[in-house]
Amino acid sequence: MTLVQGTSRGGRTATAVAERPVVAEAAEVADLPGDSAVGSAATFDTMVRRLNKLSLEIRHDAYADIPWDDPDWALAADDPRLVLNEADPLATTDWYQSLPLDRQAEIGLFRMAACMKIGWHFENFLQRGLLSLAMVEPDGSAAFRFLHHEIIEESQHTLMFQELVNRSGLPVRGMPLRWRWAAEASLWWLVRVDPAAFFVLVLGGEDPADHLQRSMLRCGIGHPLVERIMRIHVTEEARHLSFARHYLKRVVPSLGPARRAALAVQAPLLLGVMARMMLVPPSDLRRHCGVPRSVVRQAFRADQGRAFMSGSVAKTRKLLGEVGLVPRWAAPLWRLMGIGNTGM
Numbered sequence: 001m002t003l004v005q006g007t008s009r010g011g012r013t014a015t016a017v018a019e020r021p022v023v024a025e026a027a028e029v030a031d032l033p034g035d036s037a038v039g040s041a042a043t044f045d046t047m048v049r050r051l052n053k054l055s056l057e058i059r060h061d062a063y064a065d066i067p068w069d070d071p072d073w074a075l076a077a078d079d080p081r082l083v084l085n086e087a088d089p090l091a092t093t094d095w096y097q098s099l100p101l102d103r104q105a106e107i108g109l110f111r112m113a114a115c116m117k118i119g120w121h122f123e124n125f126l127q128r129g130l131l132s133l134a135m136v137e138p139d140g141s142a143a144f145r146f147l148h149h150e151i152i153e154e155s156q157h158t159l160m161f162q163e164l165v166n167r168s169g170l171p172v173r174g175m176p177l178r179w180r181w182a183a184e185a186s187l188w189w190l191v192r193v194d195p196a197a198f199f200v201l202v203l204g205g206e207d208p209a210d211h212l213q214r215s216m217l218r219c220g221i222g223h224p225l226v227e228r229i230m231r232i233h234v235t236e237e238a239r240h241l242s243f244a245r246h247y248l249k250r251v252v253p254s255l256g257p258a259r260r261a262a263l264a265v266q267a268p269l270l271l272g273v274m275a276r277m278m279l280v281p282p283s284d285l286r287r288h289c290g291v292p293r294s295v296v297r298q299a300f301r302a303d304q305g306r307a308f309m310s311g312s313v314a315k316t317r318k319l320l321g322e323v324g325l326v327p328r329w330a331a332p333l334w335r336l337m338g339i340g341n342t343g344m
Contacts, residue, residue, distance in 0.1 A: 044250045048142040051239050055149035060232045062159035066225070068167070073225040075109060075167050081222030082108040087215035089305040090281055095295045107289045110170055112226055114285050115209070116161035117174035118277060122205040123154045123161075125183045129198055130154075132191040146243060153236045160229050173284040179277065196251050196259075199244045200267050200320075204274030206244070208312035210237050212279055215308075245319050252323040264330045267320055271313045272337025279312060306338065313339050 067073055075082075082105040084091035090111070091097070096104060130147045137144035165172055175183075190198040213230040221227040252260065281296050299305050317339065320326050326334070334340035 041250075044246060045142050047246050048146050048243065051243055052142060052145050052149060054239055055146070055153070058235060059153070060156060060236065062156045062163065065232065066160060066163075066228055068163060068225075073223075073228075075164070075223075075225065077106045077109050078102040079105050079109075079223065081105075082112070082226070083222070084108045084111060085216055085219040085221065087212070087219045089299040089302070089308050090291075090296065092302075092304060093295050093299050095292065095298075107285070107291065109168055110172065110285050110289050111281060113165045113168040113170045114172045114174075114282055115212070115278070116229070117165050117172045118282070119209055120158040120161040121175035121180065122274075122278075123158055125187065126202060126205070127151050127154050129187060129191045129202075132188070133195065150240050150243065153240070157233055157236070160232070164225065164229060171284070171288065173282065175277065176282070179273075196248060196255065196263055197266050197270070199247050200263070200316075201270050201274065202244045203241065203248075203316040203319075204271040204313070205278060206237055206241055207316050208275040208278040210234055210241065211308075211312040241315075245315075248319060249323060252325060260324065264325045264327055265333065267325055268330065268333040268337045268339065271316060272334075272339050275309055275312050275337075275339055279309060309338050310341060314341065317341065 078101075080101050083101060084096070084104065084107070086092055088111070090107075096107070099107075130151050134144050134147040134151075137147070190201065213234050217227065217230055217234070221230065252263070255263070280300055281291060285291060286293060286296065300309060317326065317334070331340060
């Protein structure tokens with residue numbers, strides 16, 4: 001990571017902020033050996049206590065850990081450091097690559113701002129669901145503590161995502177209104193009546209965003225502000241993903257046949273909708289930046305785009321297969337939603 005000098009709001013230099021460890025894979029050690037055993041309450045509790053420990057050891061602040069006011073970290077629509085890298089299917093299209101650098105950067109900035117506003121809209125829904133779940137946890141519950149760790153971390157993510165949106169100056173819409181209404185209408189039912197479906201939905205939002213950000217980080221991100229936000233996010237999301245996966249491993253085997261069959265239908269629908277929302281450039285980006293609809297279709301219907309979409313939920317698909325929620329009869333649904341694997 002390129003280190004720059006400057007002062008952050010927390011009083012630390014930008015160099016000190018950038019040197020603070022952000023290890024994207026660190027929290028994944030919370031996945032216990034022998035994940036198939038997580039069905040027991042004792043093993044689940046041990047896993048959650050380990051996540052709680054990691055939440056204290058690796059945590060970040062949206063303002064103290066990002067030097068927002070450092071001139072080198074400022075956002076400008078013509079900054080070539082904002083050009084999308086090859087991890088984003090949009091960047092691989094002939095249309096995008098034929099644009100001058102300043103236009104590529106303009107689209108790259110809108111793409112980042114749009115992703116982050118959609119992200120915090122989703123996290124707002126997630127936080128309210130987690131608060132509702134915490135209300136019914138008993139005294140002494142390790143899960144109660146982790147749910148609040150996650151809520152706090154998601155709040156920090158919301159702050160840094162919206163701060164980037166504010167500083168971009170762009171009129172990004174975020175999550176489409178129809179999906180916000182649907183989320184509002186279904187939240188209570190999902191959390192209190194169908195929590196397994198709620199956590200499938202959680203993975204549907206978090207896994208694709210995590211996949212996109214990790215892929216972009218591996219390819220290299222030129223702008224230090226975007227890179228820093230993504231590194232913080234993937235570090236802490238690893239814990240959130242781990243909790244959701246282990247929750248499903250513990251709960252799904254205890255569901256009755258009818259409920260499991262219903263969830264086998266719900267899962268590809270929820271994951272397909274959420275993956276598209278998180279990964280496909282939204283309509284406000286197309287309008288503002290003049291991106292032809294045909295270019296977006298080309299990007300995500302080409303082999304690389306299809307593989308990227310399918311790969312964004314590969315871990316969740318594998319998990320659901322392990323707990324019996326990807327029966328052969330449901331394979332057409334996964335293919336229809338564009339998230340099936342090659343063997344389906």
